[in-house]
Amino acid sequence: MEIDAEYDSGSDVDSRRRAKGRNKAKPAARGKKAKPADSEEESEEEEEAPRKRKGRKKKVESEEESEEEQRGRRKKAAASKKKAAAKDDSEEESEEEKGNKRRGGKKGGTKKEKEEENNKEKKGNGKAAGKGGKDKQDEKKNKGKNSSSSDDNSEDESMSEGEMARLKEEVEEKKKLIATLRNKPWRMKRRLKCLKEAQSFVEKFEGALGKGKGRRLYAFKVMMTKKIIKFNRDFENFKTACIPWESRIKEVESHFGSSVASYFIFLRWMYGLNLVLFGFVFGLVVIPEVLMGMPYGSIARKTVPREEQDSAMDFSVLFEFGGYCKYSIMFYGYYNNQRSIGLLQFRLPLSYLLVGVGIFGYSLMVVIRTMARNANEGGDGAEEGAFTFCWKLFTSWDYLIGNPETADNKFASTTTSFKESIVDEQENLKDENVHLRRFLRILANLLILCCLGGSGYLIYYVVKRSQGFAKLDRNELTWLQKNEVEIVMSLLGLVCPPLFEVIAELEDYHPRIALKWQLARIFALFLGNLYTFLFALFDEVNAKLENEKQIRNETIWALKEYYANYTLYHNVTENIPLPNISPADVIRGPCWETEVGIEFVKLTVSDIQVTYLTILIGDFLRAVIVRFLNYCWCWDLEAGFPSYGEFDISGNVLGLIFNQGMIWMGAFYAPGLVGVNVLRLLSSMYYQCWAVMACNVPHERVFKASRSNNFYMGLLLLVLFLSLMPVIYSIMTLPPSFDCGPFSGKDKMYDVIMETIEKDLPPFMADIFSYASNPGLIISAVLLMVLAIYYLNAVSKAYQNANMDLKRKMQMQRDEEKNRRNNKDSTNQVMKDLEDLMPNKSLIPPPLPEETAKPADQLSKSPKVTGKPGAAATGKGVHVQKDVSLAAANPRAPVTRPPGPRPPGHLPGNARGPPPGQGMGRGRGGPPPRR
């Protein structure tokens, strides 16, 4: 390549000299055109320099080039002969082109000049520049001819702007072709050929277009795009490889259908979310405290009090998160209120608050983003159920399946899903006693309301009772009395959903709708329970706050007493050393935050226990009994009463959602809770996968959980809001405990932010914040947001209307065409008569006869038909007229061929997404050769 380049530069100079000489030699002959040509050459020379350099650097293609160059040289000799023969074979020509190009390459910068010469020659030959129809082929031929004689051909005129632009366009087109070649549905051979042609064309003419610098930039860009594509591909592969449990879920899916799988997918999603939250909490709060904070036992809040120390390691105490558990990093109380810790001056209290709020922020963002994506995904605005059967037929086979067992499952599940759709379809036609059903539905709802109210009251009662117990000595209480709240709540969660299901039998909804109702009801139950629990908890917190005040006063009193005594004994009034009390003996407050945290952790753990035990007993034991007792039982257990359990999707999903709500609420008071939850989700993924495969049977009526994913997300969002409120309330209003937690000693928890603003940020930032927190500003910002919401809402409504309109139009078009097809003959008959009657054979028939052509029933049926003439104003009029004009041109011939499919532009549904026909257009023009 180096040698080539040297040679290039040599010949380049040569040719330039030649060109100049030419210009000088024939100035008179050129006349008018000489001047511009000259100046162009001038500028070209300047451009050539960088291009040459570039040629040297372009080693990427060196291999290819050298090889092709050889070929080019070989061809060169043959080319001139062929020129004389003026063969029209395009393939030959492309070869020649190559030869031509290579020669051009050797001559380096002369390429462009030659081209100009070519074009000029064309002009000189009388092929005017304005000749629009001149095609590439033609041009190529010219080039070929020229190349053979270019050395002595010294004609040069300036290239017209238009031609330049056209060439540019063509090159762009070729480039695009190269880039999109793989998208063409052609055979590989054809593609390869096409690629070769296009590449040689581009390589040949590109030099003429890009200015020197532009070309290098172009090469760079091409390289970068390739790199980026590759990187993206690798990244995507990596991302898919990172998603866990894909095969596990696929397995479940093949057995139980997509609805059960949707639960596991949701579980996996939840796991991902919790992993991120876990990362936040542990990375920014727990680990810094462990590494840089004071060790256990150094201060009172990190030490088990003396009176509890004997039992602090007992299992029964630890199991209730007392003892060492209570004074560990799991809970709020353990964290110190030191402003900054460690070498890094890590602001732990600030970090604690920000992480507490950030958890909500992040979750909110993720949930909403997922919802938005789900809403967009695939739906494409297609009305639900428009293509149920089509999609089932054409997209249900998963081409990835490469395992006979999975394939069997897939066949089975496809069959079931077809059967189910068929049943659905038939159900639509069913009609029954409406009044009875209405009555039953109202009755069912009444019963469920009673259940909800009862459970709410029960919880309130139990929580109140437990507060009564809390005042008594712990040792006298039985285990039942201590854990009453959790047990009652879990039991309610266990008993009520099946009860609801039984009641829902009365309603006799379609399973998909029934599932939604069931979800909503259980949701209401859990929510009621949770909030009753919360209110009771707040009562307790307030009591604790009172208690705390008292203890605080006592502490202060004790300190004062100590100081007074110290002064009395030692007679010093200053530099009194701090009282030397072991941290275990310090008087301490109740630390309500830790108490709340413990409540949440206990609730979560008991929830885990109950869930797992239910699965073990309700599913596994039942399955074992049914399976093995069936041999010696008086009726068929498998087919008869107990049978195997079905997987309870709604209950499981809601359990997960509520569990998450508790995590969100409790995470602020117990940072360890997130870790517990991650473990829980991880284990339940495996456990439930096993349980569902081992002990459950597929639902009798498998139904597709098409959009319920977003339904789950909506519930999750609601729970997120509901759990956000108490936490934010406590952060903003309740005073933190005075002797535990990262905010001790502050009036309010958020004071830590104020402190940071004052002390750590430059003063002007503090000013900015004080302005920003001005109520006037906030109110106007809120107002602005409300206005924006209003505006966006209005816009989306308008779009929706437009969408509906288009859909309706499309439907109308279809109906109309159907009608036309059905009445084709009669319409044509009338048209024929009309043609005979009309003297001037107008192309556009008056609207009246067409109306009469329609049968009366259709007239009454559809405005689509009567509105037809009027509709000429709208888009579809075009078709009507087209059809009519067809008929008019040849009135006697019956229309045997159906009107061709409309161009895609007329399908309103195609507004989004790629126009389906476009990419394929070429493909259809030249279908791939079959043989």
Place this chain on the structure above:
Amino acid sequence: MGNKQTIFTSQQLDAYQDCTYFTRKEILRRFHRYRDLAPQLVPLDYKNQPEVRLPYELIGSMPELKDNPFRQRIAEVFSEDGEGNMTLDDFLDMFSVLSEMAPRDLKAFYAFKIYDFNNDDFICKSDLEKTLNKLTRNELTEDEVRMVCEKVIDEADLDNDGRLSLEDFQNMIVRAPDFLSTFHIRI
């Protein structure tokens, strides 16, 4: 790295990269997969484009295709002779279209061809019946099959000619949520 390979010239590889969705490494891997099907037939030197065809029996026995009810159709559609005997070009073509990177339109086009059993450029009732029977292993009753076919035509046939043209098919398939994820073979 791969300068040692002597199977293709570098232009060939570049051209293949431009014509498929594969990288050079992937192309070589596909080639080796292809060759492994019949090492005695496929030479290790493709520089002068030998005309080698592997019979359908070999192609259809690949684990990726073995369990696919449409394997024969896939091979037929992508093979140049229409009978499932594939050259390397056909082979690369097939997996390029079925790769993750291929766009919806291209996939839809080939899916249409695959489901168009009688090659008449329309998916008519008999094609649908065949598809459905392959998909469910003939487990639906005749009535059910008929009903499903009718429903499909009813849903997707925009121009009411009683069969699905490519436009109908594309219009339907571009909205399908899981078409891209299922019409896809990883090799």
